[in-house]
Amino acid sequence: MAEVLVLVDSADGTVKKATFELLTAARSIGTASAVVIGAPGTAAALKDQLAEYGAAKIYVAEGDELLGFSVAPKAEALAAVAAQASPAAVLVSSSAENKEVAARLAFKLGSGILVDAVAVDGDASATQSIFGGAITVQSKVSTGIPVVTVRPNSVAPVAEAGAAEVVDVAVTLSDAAKAATVVDNVVEAKGSRPQLADASVVVSGGRGIGNADNFKIIEALADSLGAAVGASRAVVDAGWVDHQMQVGQTGVTVSPQLYVAVGISGAIQHRAGMQTSKTIVAINKDPEAPIFELADFGVVGDLFQVAPALTEEITKRKG
Amino acid sequence: MNIVVLVKQVPDTEGDRKLDPSDNTLDRAAVDPVINYIDEFAIEEGLRLKEAHGGEVTILTVGPERATESIRKALSMGADKAVHVLDDALHGSDAIATAKVIAKALGSVEWDVAIAGSEATDSRSAIVPALVAEILGAPQLTQARKVTVDGSTVTIERVTDTGYQSVSGSTPAVLSVVEKINDPRYPSFKGIMAAKSKPIDVKSLGDLGLDAGEVGLANAWSQVTSFENAPPRSAGQTVKDEGNGASAIADFLASKKLI
Numbered sequence: 001m002a003e004v005l006v007l008v009d010s011a012d013g014t015v016k017k018a019t020f021e022l023l024t025a026a027r028s029i030g031t032a033s034a035v036v037i038g039a040p041g042t043a044a045a046l047k048d049q050l051a052e053y054g055a056a057k058i059y060v061a062e063g064d065e066l067l068g069f070s071v072a073p074k075a076e077a078l079a080a081v082a083a084q085a086s087p088a089a090v091l092v093s094s095s096a097e098n099k100e101v102a103a104r105l106a107f108k109l110g111s112g113i114l115v116d117a118v119a120v121d122g123d124a125s126a127t128q129s130i131f132g133g134a135i136t137v138q139s140k141v142s143t144g145i146p147v148v149t150v151r152p153n154s155v156a157p158v159a160e161a162g163a164a165e166v167v168d169v170a171v172t173l174s175d176a177a178k179a180a181t182v183v184d185n186v187v188e189a190k191g192s193r194p195q196l197a198d199a200s201v202v203v204s205g206g207r208g209i210g211n212a213d214n215f216k217i218i219e220a221l222a223d224s225l226g227a228a229v230g231a232s233r234a235v236v237d238a239g240w241v242d243h244q245m246q247v248g249q250t251g252v253t254v255s256p257q258l259y260v261a262v263g264i265s266g267a268i269q270h271r272a273g274m275q276t277s278k279t280i281v282a283i284n285k286d287p288e289a290p291i292f293e294l295a296d297f298g299v300v301g302d303l304f305q306v307a308p309a310l311t312e313e314i315t316k317r318k319g
Numbered sequence: 320m321n322i323v324v325l326v327k328q329v330p331d332t333e334g335d336r337k338l339d340p341s342d343n344t345l346d347r348a349a350v351d352p353v354i355n356y357i358d359e360f361a362i363e364e365g366l367r368l369k370e371a372h373g374g375e376v377t378i379l380t381v382g383p384e385r386a387t388e389s390i391r392k393a394l395s396m397g398a399d400k401a402v403h404v405l406d407d408a409l410h411g412s413d414a415i416a417t418a419k420v421i422a423k424a425l426g427s428v429e430w431d432v433a434i435a436g437s438e439a440t441d442s443r444s445a446i447v448p449a450l451v452a453e454i455l456g457a458p459q460l461t462q463a464r465k466v467t468v469d470g471s472t473v474t475i476e477r478v479t480d481t482g483y484q485s486v487s488g489s490t491p492a493v494l495s496v497v498e499k500i501n502d503p504r505y506p507s508f509k510g511i512m513a514a515k516s517k518p519i520d521v522k523s524l525g526d527l528g529l530d531a532g533e534v535g536l537a538n539a540w541s542q543v544t545s546f547e548n549a550p551p552r553s554a555g556q557t558v559k560d561e562g563n564g565a566s567a568i569a570d571f572l573a574s575k576k577l578i
Binding site for chain 1: 564
């Protein structure tokens with residue numbers, strides 16, 4: 001069976017759940033091979049985790065130079081692995097950077113690319129949800145090796161033992177790959193909340209919150225659920241929260257197991273970024289708010305009463 | 320410093336956007352076209368760079384006849400001139416072919432930076448700027464929330480999941496900017512009038528030295544094989560809070576094993 005390459009996402013020695021999802025999807029196409037690109041020593045910490053989700057091989061491209069330049073080195077490293085493995089497909093999770101890496105890789109391979117798949121079939125064709133979820137599209141790559149970026153939370157990860165044979169790959173970067181230098185890496189996000197794009201649970205606040213200070217009600221509810229925090233565009237435009245937290249047509253698209261919309265009316269701009277969520281819960285004082293048209297469970301009420309009470313109730317039930 | 324801003328015309332996100340069942344491409348007649356909202360931030364950033372460093376701002380658009388409307392809007396904001404790549408053979412081109420056309424078209428103008436919006440609201444793939452950089456071997460300075468130019472060095476703050484990366488490269492460089500990087504200006508009446516007489520250089524594929532066999536639906540490296548309208552998400556249960564709203568939600572979450 002042909003190999004299917006999966007670009008590994010990790011942070012602080014932990015493989016991200018989205019990678020386990022891709023390894024699971026890869027096994028339905030062929031043999032799953034993980035590709036670790038990072039600083040020296042990265043792969044050693046990830047090997048056992050990748051083995052648990054069926055990685056037959058782990059291609060390892062390590063070097064400080066790979067992280068010293070933006071985006072292009074990862075695409076060159078993946079291309080070097082692809083040249084060695086002759087894969088049936090390449091899967092990466094749909095983060096902003098990974099999509100750019102995948103695009104550059106596809107061009108290098110002379111291959112088509114499918115972006116933001118919400119499902120991947122055994123022939124590496126994909127399902128995409130477009131126009132804010134209004135249309136579902138089936139698509140395929142017609143030239144070259146399918147390069148597919150997959151939205152986090154699209155595949156249920158299933159564990160399966162893999163041999164995890166480590167294959168070191170030497171990458172010599174071209175001058176073009178060294179054109180954009182990473183001068184500094186600045187972490188601004190505070191606390192330990194999950195990241196929005198790939199979180200399993202997201203709690204978002206909207207205009208109904210009233211002011212920046214009240215956003216702590218959203219954060220408290222999110223923390224009781226172990227959720228990432230999002231916001232509607234109105235909240236971002238008002239300057240109450242950072243732009244990175246915007247869920248919607250022109251922000252982050254999320255597809256979590258559970259999406260809780262608090263004080264969000266549900267304009268098309270917002271719905272476009274969250275309506276493929278598996279379960280949607282809404283709290284809004286306006287019974288006519290469009291968010292209730294997509295909510296699996298809605299409460300018409302004052303968020304300043306309902307949200308804190310829900311935080312308390314969840315905390316109590318979780319014991 | 321000469322600046323090219325990549326502008327795409329897209330269907331209005333407020334409209335009921337459709338695909339054309341005859342060939343699974345965008346139904347351009349279904350919804351009024353508008354300038355891609357995020358491109359307005361790219362235009363604004365281009366104008367600010369011109370104001371700070373001199374030079375000219377050129378709008379570059381690949382698109383059908385009607386894209387002229389979006390080009391005029393960009394010119395009315397203050398851009399100096401435009402290049403419009405217009406050719407029937409482009410219909411149905413994928414992102415990679417489009418990037419090849421943009422890369423070729425950039426060869427026909429003087430530029431130090433090419434700036435795009437971080438994504439278009441129709442495809443949302445957010446890959447064309449990276450592809451243009453790849454094709455040209457130019458520095459990719461994308462997803463910028465801040466752009467600084469010092470001589471021939473361009474430095475950006477690239478938005479990441481956890482904060483930002485400071486990334487720099489030498490001109491000519493390919494940039495993309497995220498929304499909120501600035502506050503795009505509205506066209507003034509004077510700007511709108513002036514835009515009517517600004518030059519738009521219309522180029523065919525042949526003018527750029529490209530072959531129709533490299534672009535278009537038939538030559539795309541990926542294709543849509545079918546589509547269907549997603550079943551509307553049906554509303555579930557909605558209850559009025561009578562003091563028990565929170566516990567009702569908790570019961571619901573428990574029944575779904577979500578807590």
